[in-house]
Amino acid sequence: MFDDRIDSALAAEDLLRALGDQLAAHGERYTLAIVGGSALLALGLVSRGTRDVDVLAIVEDRELVSAQPLPAALLDAAHIVARDFGLSDDWLNPGPTSLLDLGLPDGFYERAQHRVYGPGLEILFASRVDQIHLKLYATVDQGAGKHLDDLEALQPTEQELIDAAHWSRTHDPSEGYRSVLARVLAHFGVDDERLDP
Amino acid sequence: MNVSTLSRRFSDRLVAFAWDEWAQMGLFATPQRRSPWAQDPEALIVFTLEVARAEPRLFDELMDWALVNESLLSVRRLRAMCIDETDRALTAAALGWLARQRPRARLSNHGMTAALATLQPLFRSEGPVNETDEDFAAAGFLRPPLFPSHKSRQPDPLAPINLAFRLRQILGVGIRAEAVRILLTTEAPWVNAQTLARSTGYAKRNVHDTLAGLSTARVLSTFTVGAEQRYTADRPAWAALLGCQPNELPIHRDWPQLLAALRRILRWSEQPELETMSDYLRASSARDLLETIRSDLAFAGIPTDLSPSPESTLSELAQLIEPVLMTINAGPRAVR
Numbered sequence: 429m430f431d432d433r434i435d436s437a438l439a440a441e442d443l444l445r446a447l448g449d450q451l452a453a454h455g456e457r458y459t460l461a462i463v464g465g466s467a468l469l470a471l472g473l474v475s476r477g478t479r480d481v482d483v484l485a486i487v488e489d490r491e492l493v494s495a496q497p498l499p500a501a502l503l504d505a506a507h508i509v510a511r512d513f514g515l516s517d518d519w520l521n522p523g524p525t526s527l528l529d530l531g532l533p534d535g536f537y538e539r540a541q542h543r544v545y546g547p548g549l550e551i552l553f554a555s556r557v558d559q560i561h562l563k564l565y566a567t568v569d570q571g572a573g574k575h576l577d578d579l580e581a582l583q584p585t586e587q588e589l590i591d592a593a594h595w596s597r598t599h600d601p602s603e604g605y606r607s608v609l610a611r612v613l614a615h616f617g618v619d620d621e622r623l624d625p
Numbered sequence: 626m627n628v629s630t631l632s633r634r635f636s637d638r639l640v641a642f643a644w645d646e647w648a649q650m651g652l653f654a655t656p657q658r659r660s661p662w663a664q665d666p667e668a669l670i671v672f673t674l675e676v677a678r679a680e681p682r683l684f685d686e687l688m689d690w691a692l693v694n695e696s697l698l699s700v701r702r703l704r705a706m707c708i709d710e711t712d713r714a715l716t717a718a719a720l721g722w723l724a725r726q727r728p729r730a731r732l733s734n735h736g737m738t739a740a741l742a743t744l745q746p747l748f749r750s751e752g753p754v755n756e757t758d759e760d761f762a763a764a765g766f767l768r769p770p771l772f773p774s775h776k777s778r779q780p781d782p783l784a785p786i787n788l789a790f791r792l793r794q795i796l797g798v799g800i801r802a803e804a805v806r807i808l809l810t811t812e813a814p815w816v817n818a819q820t821l822a823r824s825t826g827y828a829k830r831n832v833h834d835t836l837a838g839l840s841t842a843r844v845l846s847t848f849t850v851g852a853e854q855r856y857t858a859d860r861p862a863w864a865a866l867l868g869c870q871p872n873e874l875p876i877h878r879d880w881p882q883l884l885a886a887l888r889r890i891l892r893w894s895e896q897p898e899l900e901t902m903s904d905y906l907r908a909s910s911a912r913d914l915l916e917t918i919r920s921d922l923a924f925a926g927i928p929t930d931l932s933p934s935p936e937s938t939l940s941e942l943a944q945l946i947e948p949v950l951m952t953i954n955a956g957p958r959a960v961r
Contacts, residue, residue, distance in 0.1 A: 442905075446935070449906045512909050514933020546903075 434519075435477035440470040443481070443509060444545045447520070450505035451548030458502055459487035459550040460495070461540065463524055463562055465578065467553045471541060474581040476574065479515075483522045487552060490537060495522035505548075524562070530599045533561045533592075557591075560584045565596040568609045576612075589613060590622050597623070628907070628939075632894035635946060639676045639887060642955035644683060647673070649786045652690040653776035660954070663788035663810045665880035667702040667826070672884035674715040675891065679749045688719060690777040692726050697780070697790050699798050700731050705826035708885045711892065718747075718764035722771060725760055749895075785875035791867070800827045800835045808845065808858035810877035815848070815855040823924060826881055882921035883953060889918050890946060908935035911942045927952065 434440050443466075451458060462470075465478030485492035486499070498506070498520070506520040539555035554562065560582050566575040584592070593609055610620035646664055648654035670691065677684035691698065700720065707713045724732035746754070747761060747768040758770045780787040782794065788810070792802040803825035808816060818836060822829040836856050839845040846857050864871040893899075893914045899907055912931065915938070919929040927948055932941065 445903075446905045446909070449903050450909070453902075453906055508909060512905075512912055512933075512935045512938070 434466055434469065434479070434481070434515075436469065436475075440466050440481070443513060443515075443519075444470070444543075444549065444551060446509045446512065447505055448545030448547075448549030450508050451502070452546050453548075454501060454505065456501045456505065457548050457550075458499070459552065461485040461487055461492055461552040461554065463527075463554040463559065465574070468559060468578060468581070470543075470551075471553050471556070473556055473559065474578055476577065476581075480518065480523070481520045482524045483520060484524050484532075484554065485528055487537075487550075492528060492532070492537065494528055495525040498522055527562070527599075533558050533595050556582060557588060560588050561592040561595050564589065564592040564609075564612065565599060568596065568605060568612055569600065576615075584616065586616075586618050586622075589616055589618050593623055628894055628899045631943065632891070635894055636676070636679045636891060638950055638955045639672075639891060640680045640683060642950075642953060643669070643673045643676050644680075646786065647683070647687065647690065649781075649784050650690070650790075651694065651778040651780040652686050653774065653778075654686070658954070659784070660786045661876050662786065662878045663806055663875040664786045665884075666697070666789055667699055667706050668880040668884045670698070670703060670719070671706040671712055671716060672888055674719060675711070675888050678747060681748045681751065684748070685771060686774060686777065688722060688771060689774045691719065691723055692773050693777040694779060694790075695723055695727060695729075695732065697793055697798065702803070702826050706881055706885075708888065712888070714764045714766070718761040718766050721760035721763055722758070726773065788867075788875050800825065800831055801839065803827065804832060804835055804839065804856075805845075805858065805863070807877065808856060809860060809863050809874050812877065815857045817853055817855050821856070824879060824881065878953065879921075879925035882925045883949065886918040886921045886925075887949060889914060890942075890949075905935050908938040911938045915942060915945070922949065925952070 434443060461484040462481060463484045464480075464482035465474065465476065466481040468474040469476075469478065483495040483498065486495050487493075497503075502520070507517055509515070510517050510519050536554070536558050537552070539558060540552035541555060542550060542552055544550050560579065563575050563579040563582065564584075567579055590613075593613060596609065597606065606620075606623070609623070613620050613623075644654055645657050646660060646669060648656040649658075649660060650664065650666070670687065673683065673687050677687060703716050703720070704713075707716055720732050744757070744762055744765060744767040747766040751768075754767050754769055756770055758768050761768050761771070780790045782791040789802065789806050792806050793799075796802040796805060804821055807821055807824045816824075818829050818833040821836070822832045825832060827835075833854075836845060836847070836854075840847040840856070844859075844863075846859065848855055848857075860871040860874060864874055867874070893910070896910075899910065902910065912935070915929055915931055919931075922929055922945070927945070929945055930941065931938075
């Protein structure tokens with residue numbers, strides 16, 4: 429089921445429940461905002477496997493704060509889960525947390541899907557709309573591959589892509605970014621003229 | 626099988642094993658078998674102090690045996706065999722009681738353990754204790770006053786299991802007797818100082834110095850391969866001294882490692898919180914245990930395979946227990 433990969437929604441749920449159990453057993457409690465492949469898996473939005481769980485933020489009093497570095501207690505619990513399930517030690521990582529620096533799409537917190545994994549862990553999964561924002565940005569910024577595959581699997585509407593494109597340009601307003609963005613939008617049949625005000 | 630059932634059966638088998646071993650070593654009980662190995666007295670005592678918490682009669686007869694045979698025991702090795710605070714507290718209680726019965730400097734208990742704030746019952750199932758044994762209470766344990774039964778005997782020096790005592794009578798209680806016991810019983814053609822240190826519970830430097838002395842006296846042979854010194858005993862010569870054929874010398878078991886691993890498994894299985902944990906946490910806890918004991922078991926020649934799947938961890942533990950018990954012939958049987 430694992431073999432160093434999280435290959436199903438069930439596997440993602442098992443991992444997060446295990447993480448919650450470990451945190452609770454050590455008297456710890458965290459709320460994490462999760463994006464990326466594992467969040468898509470958990471919400472049943474894609475079926476591809478992934479090697480990690482991307483922590484966008486730690487949630488404190490409804491505020492999303494940087495997950496870099498992950499707190500020691502959370503890392504300790506994650507390492508035990510990694511050992512138990514045969515995953516790499518960085519299966520839980522704060523890779524995308526720098527997205528907080530320039531801001532998330534408005535309403536991210538309210539749209540996120542909340543799930544509780546025992547008394548030690550609550551997860552906010554980025555909603556489908558927000559995943560479209562993040563995946564479009566990742567596709568343009570990092571290249572196609574899994575991000576484009578995920579974006580296609582999310583089946584975004586034209587308006588969703590335009591909204592996501594506008595937001596992504598707040599993270600990178602350069603002309604170079606815009607030209608790649610136009611090609612990606614064209615891939616989805618969206619005219620890049622709609623990007624301009 | 627749930628954990629409490631596994632724990633109870635496991636405990637029963639360990640108690641039966643301890644009775645069988647001690648019965649051959651002079652404790653008041655009828656031997657049910659003749660063990661083919663040389664036992665490690667201190668490793669077995671520390672093991673029995675835990676195992677016999679489920680069998681008060683065994684515990685008390687062990688203390689009586691220790692009182693009769695304390696001159697054959699190494700207090701230093703008793704302490705070296707302790708793997709955790711519970712072992713240290715149990716050993717401190719036993720030494721405290723022995724010291725009161727037979728005051729001797731070597732049995733003094735300085736620095737062994739601090740008394741716990743609250744006393745915990747020594748035995749697993751016992752009713753209210755009206756009067757407490759003060760030596761055990763000083764080490765944190767609640768039990769009725771312990772009085773020697775005066776039924777124990779000295780070990781039969783000719784029984785294979787008692788080779789350690791016989792060598793101690795010849796060479797004195799200390800590192801020489803332990804080193805020679807290992808060298809005479811091991812199947813390996815040679816042993817290095819590091820292995821002997823782990824087998825005997827003494828520091829490698831002390832083992833090395835002792836082996837050098839025994840080599841100088843020509844009762845052991847030394848040869849060097851690379852940077853490593855290896856040691857071997859002239860088994861025919863030692864067998865002649867002991868009045869037996871070389872192939873009649875007892876066999877070896879890595880008792881400190883085997884009995885420590887069994888003790889850890891027993892203590893793990895007796896944790897009441899295991900019953901209320903989630904399946905995953907129970908499996909994770911079993912994984913902690915397996916990782917803790919795997920080094921000892923590897924030293925004793927028992928491999929542990931850990932799969933990356935929590936679902937299989939408990940069955941892996943159950944499957945591992947059986948070969949460990951078979952190594953010490955602790956098969957299923959009725960408890961006395």
